[in-house]
Amino acid sequence: MGVKTRDFQPKPHFQSHHEQDSTTTRNSKTVILQKKDANFTTGRTFAHFLLELCGFVLFFGYAAITMKSVCDRFMADGASPIMAYRMLVAVVLGMSAADLTSGVVHWAVDNWGESDFPVLGSVFFRPFHHHHSDPSAITTHGFIERNGNNFLVSLPGIWAAANAITYPDPSSSFALASFWLAYTMCSGFANEIHCFAHMKNPPWIVQKLQDFGLLVSRRDHQVHHMRPHDRNYCLVTGWMNGPLTAIGLFEAMEGVINKVTGSVPLHARIGKGHGA
Ligand SMILES: [Zn+2]
Numbered sequence: 001m002g003v004k005t006r007d008f009q010p011k012p013h014f015q016s017h018h019e020q021d022s023t024t025t026r027n028s029k030t031v032i033l034q035k036k037d038a039n040f041t042t043g044r045t046f047a048h049f050l051l052e053l054c055g056f057v058l059f060f061g062y063a064a065i066t067m068k069s070v071c072d073r074f075m076a077d078g079a080s081p082i083m084a085y086r087m088l089v090a091v092v093l094g095m096s097a098a099d100l101t102s103g104v105v106h107w108a109v110d111n112w113g114e115s116d117f118p119v120l121g122s123v124f125f126r127p128f129h130h131h132h133s134d135p136s137a138i139t140t141h142g143f144i145e146r147n148g149n150n151f152l153v154s155l156p157g158i159w160a161a162a163n164a165i166t167y168p169d170p171s172s173s174f175a176l177a178s179f180w181l182a183y184t185m186c187s188g189f190a191n192e193i194h195c196f197a198h199m200k201n202p203p204w205i206v207q208k209l210q211d212f213g214l215l216v217s218r219r220d221h222q223v224h225h226m227r228p229h230d231r232n233y234c235l236v237t238g239w240m241n242g243p244l245t246a247i248g249l250f251e252a253m254e255g256v257i258n259k260v261t262g263s264v265p266l267h268a269r270i271g272k273g274h275g276a
């Protein structure tokens with residue numbers, strides 16, 4: 001958890017990366033953190049690579065089997081216009097839910113995980129924090145390294161879709177399977193979509209999807225990369241970024257955590273010049 005300081009007041013404190021660099025040279029504590037970043041290693045071991053590879057194989061294997069089950073039932077039962085409409089709505093809801101989940105997880109890891117936590121610190125939290133000081137490094141990682149963890153944790157979503165397609169009522173069966181498949185695909189590929197938002201020249205089809213607003217855009221995500229990294233946490237479609245900022249969900253959750261535990265989110269410490 002973050003440093004304990006009661007009565008913290010979240011204050012927007014925007015700086016560009018250039019401003020961030022000049023700040024780090026002025027503050028002795030952040031100079032130390034910057035030095036650590038210069039020697040940054042992900043802590044990724046061969047065992048971790050094997051785990052990511054398992055995630056990759058299981059995700060694509062299980063998703064292919066489940067999609068075949070959906071197609072088989074679709075061919076057998078047929079689809080009415082109402083059912084097709086429900087499936088479309090379910091897909092949009094699934095994409096929105098995945099975007100929201102990516103935002104909440106990203107917020108939690110950015111602000112409440114410490115780099116020196118056992119195991120999770122070096123493997124999970126520190127790469128997220130390092131991403132703020134070296135945003136383009138994500139584009140140099142391999143596909144398995146970038147997505148293996150997400151594929152692994154998304155497997156229960158495929159199980160939910162596989163389970164839904166066995167329901168007797170075709171209408172709710174297809175709608176639920178569509179929701180879970182959309183949610184799982186977006187969650188599994190969340191970091192790949194995040195990577196696209198950092199590419200200067202992503203593939204043509206990705207650019208079109210970003211332009212249509214179906215994938216989070218480079219411009220939308222760059223707002224998150226402004227110090228102190230306290231907004232636009234959603235990484236999939238970006239649809240939830242505006243509403244979450246408008247209702248102040250993250251500020252409210254930070255206020256509750258601060259009241260209960262006295263801990264302060266990392267972005268508030270950055271705003272006060274105490275972090276990278
Ligand atoms: Zn972040």
Ligand SMILES: [Zn+2]
Nearest residue numbers: 131135194221
């Ligand atoms: Zn980013």
